[in-house]
Amino acid sequence: MLFGDRSDFLDGLLYGYHGDVEMPDDRTVEECARDWAVWGCFNFLTTSGESFNECKAFIMYPPGGPVHILYRQWPERMTRSVQVSRDGVMVTAEGFTRWFQEQAQRLQGGD
Numbered sequence: 213m214l215f216g217d218r219s220d221f222l223d224g225l226l227y228g229y230h231g232d233v234e235m236p237d238d239r240t241v242e243e244c245a246r247d248w249a250v251w252g253c254f255n256f257l258t259t260s261g262e263s264f265n266e267c268k269a270f271i272m273y274p275p276g277g278p279v280h281i282l283y284r285q286w287p288e289r290m291t292r293s294v295q296v297s298r299d300g301v302m303v304t305a306e307g308f309t310r311w312f313q314e315q316a317q318r319l320q321g322g323d
Contacts, residue, residue, distance in 0.1 A: 219282045219291040222270045227250050273298065 220230040269283035278295040
């Protein structure tokens with residue numbers, strides 16, 4: 213399966229879209245909730261991150277392989293993929309968490 217196909221597959225299951233095109237969907241609310249429970253773990257920087265409105269992204273980590281970040285930036289319709297190591301993702305996430313905690317403390321006046 214190509215990365216664009218994976219992105220469309222996840223986009224369709226989680227949001228009912230392929231890119232910016234709404235797809236017909238006859239699933240019940242229970243079926244949608246089940247699909248979200250199974251496939252929602254691939255959701256990355258979408259919906260909850262309004263600063264990323266111009267992009268839709270998913271993250272995948274096949275066992276033993278590199279981490280794949282699939283993203284599509286509007287108005288382009290082509291899905292791009294970036295491969296990074298698991299360790300690289302962990303170091304980056306830990307660095308961001310540390311920075312976030314420092315900023316939260318600074319903003320609360322607890323320098």
